[in-house]
Each structure stands twice: as structure tokens, then as C-alpha cells.
Amino acid sequence: MKISRIDTVRLAEFPNLLYVLIHDGDGRVGLGETFYGAAAVEAWVHETAAPLLLGQDPRRIDALNHVLTGYVGYSGSGAETRGRSAVDIALWDLLGQLTGQPIYTLLGGQTRERVRIYNTCAGYRYVRQRPVQSVANWGMPTAADRTGPYEDLDGFLYRADELAASLLDEGVTAMKIWPFDLYAEATGGRHIGPDDLHRAMEPLRRIRAAVGSRMEVMIEFHALWDRRTARQIMAALAEFDISWYEDPLRADDVEGLAQLARATTVPLAVGETVTGLAAYRRLCEQGAAGVIVVDAGWVGGLTEARKVAALAEAYGLPLAPHDCTGPVGLTVGVHLSTSQRTAAVQETVRAHYTTWYPQLVSGLPAIHQGTIAASDAPGLGVALRPEVFERPDATIRSAVIETSA
Numbered sequence: 001m002k003i004s005r006i007d008t009v010r011l012a013e014f015p016n017l018l019y020v021l022i023h024d025g026d027g028r029v030g031l032g033e034t035f036y037g038a039a040a041v042e043a044w045v046h047e048t049a050a051p052l053l054l055g056q057d058p059r060r061i062d063a064l065n066h067v068l069t070g071y072v073g074y075s076g077s078g079a080e081t082r083g084r085s086a087v088d089i090a091l092w093d094l095l096g097q098l099t100g101q102p103i104y105t106l107l108g109g110q111t112r113e114r115v116r117i118y119n120t121c122a123g124y125r126y127v128r129q130r131p132v133q134s135v136a137n138w139g140m141p142t143a144a145d146r147t148g149p150y151e152d153l154d155g156f157l158y159r160a161d162e163l164a165a166s167l168l169d170e171g172v173t174a175m176k177i178w179p180f181d182l183y184a185e186a187t188g189g190r191h192i193g194p195d196d197l198h199r200a201m202e203p204l205r206r207i208r209a210a211v212g213s214r215m216e217v218m219i220e221f222h223a224l225w226d227r228r229t230a231r232q233i234m235a236a237l238a239e240f241d242i243s244w245y246e247d248p249l250r251a252d253d254v255e256g257l258a259q260l261a262r263a264t265t266v267p268l269a270v271g272e273t274v275t276g277l278a279a280y281r282r283l284c285e286q287g288a289a290g291v292i293v294v295d296a297g298w299v300g301g302l303t304e305a306r307k308v309a310a311l312a313e314a315y316g317l318p319l320a321p322h323d324c325t326g327p328v329g330l331t332v333g334v335h336l337s338t339s340q341r342t343a344a345v346q347e348t349v350r351a352h353y354t355t356w357y358p359q360l361v362s363g364l365p366a367i368h369q370g371t372i373a374a375s376d377a378p379g380l381g382v383a384l385r386p387e388v389f390e391r392p393d394a395t396i397r398s399a400v401i402e403t404s405a
């Protein structure tokens with residue numbers, strides 16, 4: 001059995017998404033995905049990965065992942081790691097199809113049929129246009145294009161009480177918001193004055209006034225603050241009984257995170273941008289993370305993500321797979337979070353899950369009353385819809401085994 005062909009697919013409408021399809025020469029195709037800077041990853045797949053993969057046995061997933069972990073570019077979520085991640089996910093999907101088993105079974109079997117979700121309160125076009133995490137890339141609706149009920153970023157900024165009630169109506173009892181980002185960009189994360197701090201916490205006052213403690217709230221900081229200001233904001237948030245503070249600092253400031261962690265009883269959720277076991281080990285050893293976040297599309301694939309899950313379990317830490325990237329990333333997360341004992345909750349984004357995710361793929365995990373479950377189809381259970389390949393904005397490149405004439 002040999003890898004006979006590798007395709008990459010990217011779409012101008014979604015310039016951060018890259019799909020990798022790996023063919024086994026027998027009609028089966030594994031699907032992988034990564035997010036951010038798709039053109040750079042596409043180039044890496046064809047320049048570096050394809051010559052190493054073509055002709056190889058696709059079942060040797062861990063070994064191939066190691067082969068693709070190159071001399072440079074292995075310790076952060078750069079293009080090499082994102083590409084390796086997408087390849088690895090595609091190989092797992094292929095293995096599932098070869099064995100007729102869903103990925104969660106290959107990972108040891110279900111520890112639960114369904115896992116609890118939380119909603120990340122992004123809007124329909126959040127971080128779609130450019131490879132940056134900034135207010136300018138929030139994709140906020142204008143009056144003319146406010147078309148659906150799930151403009152949840154606009155919602156948490158201006159109608160957080162209604163938003164919380166709407167989520168509870170759907171059985172979702174946890175939500176994540178990032179009301180401080182605007183103020184961080186104004187000062188480079190070096191300062192927030194008392195008036196801005198008060199204004200930024202208005203969504204929390206609204207949520208607690210409307211639904212009390214029935215809603216869990218997580219605060220996302222996107223690593224925009226310095227240590228002192230992050231600590232100041234965390235102290236001000238103490239009255240709101242927040243469930244976790246996510247990425248108050250960059251994940252490579254392990255000592256700074258450990259200091260913040262010691263200053264609060266609220267766990268710090270860290271990890272979505274972290275790559276490799278060694279970096280996670282440092283976070284765990286120093287007590288810098290209270291919730292381990294992992295994104296298989298950035299960490300080095302499902303191969304690396306399952307090792308991170310084992311590490312989290314060894315440290316007694318809950319795992320919370322990341323979403324807010326793409327439909328395959330969500331699906332991989334659900335296979336992880338329904339199979340790994342240490343998983344506690346799965347991130348979801350209802351604005352994406354109900355609109356463009358199902359436009360690109362079929363077979364998405366099903367959400368019901370605040371929980372999500374993977375399908376029992378072989379592999380990941382998701383496939384790109386045939387029409388994706390026909391789109392005029394698609395860029396499709398293929399690498400095949402060269403046969404001597």
C-alpha cells in the first residue's frame with residue numbers, strides 16, 4: 001500500500017484554510033485541514049512533504065510525522081508544523097477508512113458518546129479574511145448584511161444578556177467572550193484605565209444580571225497583555241466567577257503564566273498555539289496551565305494531540321480541544337474529546353457550525369442540547385463536498401508518483 005497522490009485545496013473566500021487530501025491508490029482519500037496562511041502551507045506541502053510521502057505506506061503515521069518534523073521549523077506552529085499537522089490528520093482519516101473504524105475507536109474507543117460544548121461567541125466572518133488575530137479582522141456585520149441570528153461577537157459586545165439567554169435556550173451552558181481586546185490594541189497591552197476597564201466588563205454585568213450563574217463564562221485574552229495589566233484585569237474580574245482565563249500572555253512566557261496562575265484560583269487555559277510535547281511539558285511542569293487547550297491542526301496533527309492528552313492526564317489537567325478554525329479541525333477535536341478520558345469540554349462556534357462549515361463538508365459531528373458527538377462513519381466521517389472542487393475560487397494542486405516511461 002502506497003501514498004499515490006497528494007492534493008491541496010484552498011479557496012479565495014477562505015484564505016486561511018488549507019485542505020490536504022492523501023490518496024492510497026485504491027480509491028480511498030484521507031482529508032486533513034489546517035488554518036492560517038494557506039498559501040505558505042500549500043508551498044511547504046508540495047516542496048517538502050510530497051517528495052517524502054509519495055510511495056510511502058500511509059499506515060506508518062507516527063513514523064511519517066517524524067520524517068516531516070524537519071531540521072528547522074518544528075518547535076512552533078509555523079508553516080512547516082501546520083502542513084505536517086494537516087498531513088497527519090489526513091493519514092489518520094485514511095487509516096480509519098482502511099480499517100473501517102471511526103477515529104475515536106482507533107484512539108482507544110469512546111469514553112463518552114457525547115461531550116459538553118461551549119460556544120465561542122464569534123460572528124459569521126470572524127478571522128476569515130487575513131491571517132491575523134486582530135479587531136480589524138473580526139468581520140463585524142454592517143447594517144446591510146446582518147442576516148442571521150448568530151452574530152455572536154456583535155452580540156456579546158452589545159447584547160450579552162440576550163446572547164446568554166439565547167445560548168441557554170439551545171442547551172448551551174458555557175460561553176467564551178473577549179471584551180478586552182479593543183483596549184489592548186489601543187495601548188499595546190501595556191495599560192487599561194479604570195473607565196475602560198469598567199466599560200469592558202459591561203457584558204459580564206449583563207450576563208450575570210440576566211441569567212445569574214446558569215451560564216459559565218470564559219474570558220479570552222488572545223495573549224495581548226503584559227504581565228502586570230493581565231493581572232490587574234484578572235483581579236477586576238474576580239467578582240464575576242469566571243470559569244477560565246484563556247491565553248492572558250503568550251504561551252512561551254511560561255514563567256509569566258505560572259506567576260499569574262499562582263495569583264488566582266481561576267484556571268488559565270493555554271495551548272491552542274503551542275506545538276509539540278516539550279512545550280506542553282514546560283507548561284505543565286511549572287503549573288502555568290490549568291486547562292490544556294490543543295488544536296490538532298496546529299500542534300503537529302492528531303498524533304501529537306493524543307500525546308498531549310496523555311500528558312494532560314498525567315498532570316490531572318482537563319483537555320479542551322480548540323475550534324474556531326474549520327470544520328475538519330472541529331471534527332478531529334470531537335474524536336479526541338469523546339475518546340480521551342481527560343477531555344472536559346469541546347469548543348464550538350455556532351455562527352460557523354450553522355453556516356459555512358456545512359457548506360464545505362458533509363458529515364459534521366452532531367450538536368444536541370449543549371453536547372456534540374462524532375459520527376460512527378470510518379475515519380473522521382467528514383468529506384469535502386464535491387462542489388468545493390468545482391468552485392471558481394479554488395486553487396487545487398496535485399503531486400503524484402512519477403512513473404518512468
Ligand SMILES: [Mg+2]
Nearest residue numbers: 220246247272
Ligand atoms: Mg483561544
